Amino acid sequence: MSEDKKLDWITPQFDPRFPNPNQTVHCFQSYVDYHKCINIKGEEFAPCKVFLRTFSSLCPNAWVSKWDEQRENGIFAVDLENFSAPKK
Amino acid sequence: MFRSHRLINTSIRRLQSTNQTAIIKQYAETPISVGSIKDISTRWERMPTAEQNLITSKLKARQTQPWKELSVLEQQAAYYVSYGAWGPRKPEFAEGDIGKVTLGVLGVFGLACGIFYTFTNFVANPKPASTTPEWQLASDEYLKSKNANPWGGYSQLDQTGLTK
């Protein structure tokens, strides 16, 4: 293993919301959560990275680029800007 | 032969013309003559239709009596006429046809083998290069280098397996 590079290797762990072999919603929910998160807190906010890593690991790249495109065109299925954040 | 025909014809005519119930009663009570129904299974198919009809109607009448009053010969004849191996119940192949059937099956099997051999050897594409021994040796070398089949033996060629 080369010394100069370091791998930051994390894979999403078991999530009790998605215990089944079907992980489709796990992927999609993480994508939605990530974009809601950075819309509120900004891209530099570290906890948002959890969602980023989860959907990067789970979603096929083709899906992600398709959704990105939809977001740019404003036709993404979920409203990522105007939503009510959970109250305390 | 001619005479018996006439006799049978007469009796049938009598059966048709005279009082039928009386005749049926007469048939029912008189046992059928041994000569006319002995070895019926060997003679039945060569009998003229009129005689067959006569025996049938006699047997039918006899069977209105209690079964135990019929002689064994009559019982056998009744069974043969109803369920014996004649007419539509005659088997397609007799016991002597075993040789013919065997020959036919073998013939068709041989033909199929011939067609298969012809197609695989003359019509189909030649075997791919990967089936040659040199190729498979090379495959084995590669798989061996990758530690394939650690328990079962890696070889495609050495079909005894288990040797390493």
Add this chain to the structure above:
Amino acid sequence: MMLYLNDVPTPYSTYFQDSASPAMEGIIELHDTIMFYIILITTLTCWMITVAVVNHNEYNNKFAMKYMNHGMVLEIVWTIFPCLVLLMIASPSFILLYLNDEVITPAMTVKAIGYQWYWSYELSDFLNIYDGTTIEFDSYLLNDEMLEMGQIRWLDTDTWLYLPTNTHVRFIVTSMDVIHDFAVPSLGLKIDANPGRLNMTSTIINRNGVFYGMCSELCGVGHSMMPIKIESVDVDTFLTNIMDY
């Protein structure tokens, strides 16, 4: 008797390929357990049929159960016995099923995506997509012209998946067109790749080697030409390879 244990398919092999993961060992164990009952029952029924044919036929009928209408004990026995056999088959089967079902602590995730007619693999655990540095590659069959001496025809691919041994690897399997099926017999993997759905399964490869699999759901004319090739290496070697990628 030709009985080969292989993790590559060989001509005329009749049993499982050598197992390389706990799941496959469980499957082989289950197969052998159930085979015991199958052989037992087959022998019993064949014996009963033979006895019936030999002892009770047109020429030889020693006795007829003319007046036997009920056999309470007999009927109870032949109802309960199959139930017990089914229970004994079902319990190990369910244990294995639920052991293989859940993926609790994976160490890495591989996305296997089926296309007509090739597989595409993505490894995105360590980097993120927005850096543009995810590992993504297509794995095509080597056709007869491209095949070099010694390569295995219709199983070898131009690029293949490297995985570390003794690591819990999660597979996310999906498809981009029709239904495919991601199957590697010696790893005990077989899971459908459905378009629009992410199926999850996992394996722990417990030795170094190469493992071959094929698409196992009829997906079109190229169904036979989209093999899966996985090579397992030590974790260190794997990480070095990833670094150099």
